[in-house]
Amino acid sequence: MEWLNYHHLYYFWLVARDGSIAKAAEQLKLAHPTISKQLRQLEASFEEKLFDQVGRNLVLTEFGQTVFRYAEEIFTIGRELQDAVHGRPIGRPLKFEVGIPDVIPKLIAYLLLMPAFRVDEDIHVVCHEGKHEELLAELALHRLDMVLSDAPIGPTDNVRAFSHLLGECGSSFFGTSALTSKYRRKFPTSLEGAPLLLPTVKTAVRRALEQWFYSEEIRPSIVGEFDDTALMKVFGQDGVGLFPAPTVIEKEVCRQYNVQVVGRTEAVRERYYAISVERRLKHPAVVAICESARQKLFEYRKGVSSS
Known part of the structure; x- marks a missing residue:
């Protein structure tokens, strides 16, 4: 098993956090060359560069940024451990x-x-x-x-x-005011030939909708299918077609997308x-x-x- 030198990692973390070897050396009360040597040894163990020299500044490489994120987590948890051991509040959500x-x-x-x-x-x-x-x-x-x-x-x-x-609820169909006035009367038979926007066939609700259409002998015109139901609602908002959504969010859908309820069915349950x-x-x-x-x-x- 390869062991990580946590002293070297700690020096790296301080340098990366403070932005310079000089500040880290002052905090650690160590000589500048000592920390530089430790950083070189850490880079050698990783076989990757941690910093690039840009003028007088040290800038983390992409690999160095990854190591820093892990080091940040490691030493944050270490501080919390010390707080927990000494009965101090941890404060970590x-x-x-x-x-x-x-x-x-x-x-x-x-x-x-x-x-x-x-x-x-x-x-x-x-x-x-x-x-x-x-x-x-x-x-x-x-x-x-x-x-x-x-x-x-x-x-x-x-x-x-x-x-x-x-929980579970029925399904509602929504549309713009123009489409609602056209298809609300005699719902659900009014959906015969109506332009519909539906979730893709891999979803449970789409399968339930297909079964319901078959049992009601309804053949709508499916004009769009969507993995993302939020995108489906945006197209519905623009009047491309009617679309279904859970009845439990009916008010929110009407308010957010400026659409109206065409009709509801309890036969298509969303769980x-x-x-x-x-x-x-x-x-x-x-x-x-x-x-x-x-x-x-x-x-x-x-x-x-x-x-």
């Missing part, structure tokens, strides 16, 4: 890393995640967007605390994790899950999200679809 697949509507993600910012503890929320499978892989490696999803963990997901249902590696939830942010979604967000807005 609890990090909450959440994965958000691109199929989750941004408004839904916002409403679900907002309780994490309101917990009593000091929480630092980090949101990662990506493909569902990639985020689950990160969760399995414990790089994420939770993944939002529109479907529970399936048999083909090679991840040991647990699905926690946050949202918190996926974690824990069967019993412990992280305070995850607990807050689950409790708020079940007790307030979806419960409170059940009546929207019948209004």
Whole structure:
């Protein structure tokens, strides 16, 4: 095993942080040549340059910037360890890393995640967007605390994790005032031949929509398909076509995109899950999200679809 010389790394960190060997030497009460020698030895162990000389200044190379980020984390944690040992307050916020697949509507993600910012503890929320499978892989490696999803963990997901249902609601269709006046009457049969913007076929809601169209014998004209439902709504705002969205965010969609409700259906259910590696939830942010979604967000807005 190769061992890292943390004394050398510490000298590097001080030089990079303070911007000069002279300042680091003064703080460490060491001679300038001593620190220069330590830096050269660290570069030799990495086989990469850490600094470039620009005039009289030392500038971190791209590799040096990477090493500095790690060093910053290492020595910050070291200070916290000393504080914890001596009973001093640590002051470091609890990090909450959440994965958000691109199929989750941004408004839904916002409403679900907002309780994490309101917990009593000091929480630092980090949101990662990506493909569902990639985020689950990160969760399995414990790089994420939770993944939002529109479907529970399936048999083909090679991840040991647990699905926690946050809530469900029906679907609403939206359009500009011109399209709404044309297609609202006799909904849903009015969707026959209507221009529709839909999520791509890989999403659970798209599959549910297709089944509903088939059962209602409706053949709409699909003019656009989108991985990003926010982009879908922007095209809908411009009158390109009608588009669906969860009924639970109906008011927000109408206000943000200046559109109107064409119609609603409870036959197309949209479900949202918190996926974690824990069967019993412990992280305070995850607990807050689950409790708020079940007790307030979806419960409170059940009546929207019948209004």
